[in-house]
Amino acid sequence: MNVFSSEPVSAALIERAGAALAAESARFASRGWMPGTAGNLSVTLARDPLRLAVTASGLDKGELTSSDIVIVDEDGAGVIGEGGSEQRPSAEAGLHARIAAKAGAGAAIHVHALAAVTAAHVWPGGVVLRDLEMLKGIGHSAHGQDVVIPVVDNSQDMVALGDAFEAVYRPASPNSRDVPALIVAGHGIYAWGADLREARWHLEIIEGLLQIALATRR
Numbered sequence: 001m002n003v004f005s006s007e008p009v010s011a012a013l014i015e016r017a018g019a020a021l022a023a024e025s026a027r028f029a030s031r032g033w034m035p036g037t038a039g040n041l042s043v044t045l046a047r048d049p050l051r052l053a054v055t056a057s058g059l060d061k062g063e064l065t066s067s068d069i070v071i072v073d074e075d076g077a078g079v080i081g082e083g084g085s086e087q088r089p090s091a092e093a094g095l096h097a098r099i100a101a102k103a104g105a106g107a108a109i110h111v112h113a114l115a116a117v118t119a120a121h122v123w124p125g126g127v128v129l130r131d132l133e134m135l136k137g138i139g140h141s142a143h144g145q146d147v148v149i150p151v152v153d154n155s156q157d158m159v160a161l162g163d164a165f166e167a168v169y170r171p172a173s174p175n176s177r178d179v180p181a182l183i184v185a186g187h188g189i190y191a192w193g194a195d196l197r198e199a200r201w202h203l204e205i206i207e208g209l210l211q212i213a214l215a216t217r218r
């Protein structure tokens with residue numbers, strides 16, 4: 001369950017969301033997955049209307065404080081008067097909002113991790129993973145099933161990027177879970193989950209799977 005969208009949006013909730021985003025961001029920055037000002041994170045605060053707390057743009061993601069978040073709407077545009085910072089929201093807030101809306105994500109994390117970018121370069125049509133134990137970590141079978149991590153072209157236009165995401169995203173069905181990640185070619189990876197902890201697990205698992213795919217490619 002997303003701990004943030006289960007209660008009314010208040011100053012205390014926004015403060016807690018900011019602290020959680022700053023802590024996760026520091027974790028990924030220390031792993032080298034957010035060099036410089038790269039990367040951004042969000043949590044979904046409310047669904048009707050859609051509201052996300054997203055990291056502010058252009059900051060060192062290893063040095064965020066609980067105040068460095070902006071409340072955005074379904075287009076990723078900053079919302080004035082509902083709390084949070086009045087800094088510029090992440091340039092990629094629009095894609096976070098599309099992922100929250102389409103995939104029902106409670107949290108999303110975007111990093112510039114090496115294996116994701118390399119794998120998209122090697123397999124621009126999508127990265128096929130199969131017969132790997134860690135697939136269980138994203139809800140898929142460890143045996144006998146292809147799991148495709150989709151790849152889309154990079155763009156500075158978040159509407160175009162959101163449309164590209166929706167074109168490749170396959171929602172869960174009675175027979176299969178969805179794939180909670182998207183690689184943006186030449187750029188980085190987004191992973192999401194019901195909450196920040198699950199999004200982190202998905203991201204770490206998928207980056208690990210991509211490292212194995214690259215190391216074992218023939």
Ligand SMILES: CSCCC(=O)C(=O)COP(=O)(O)O
Pocket residue numbers: 036037038039040055056057058059089090091092110
């Ligand atoms: C220096 S990285 C270029 C921008 C980017 O890809 C990124 O992830 C950070 O953008 P933001 O606006 O969220 O700081």
Ligand SMILES: [Zn+2]
Pocket residue numbers: 038039040092110111112187188
């Ligand atoms: Zn980026």
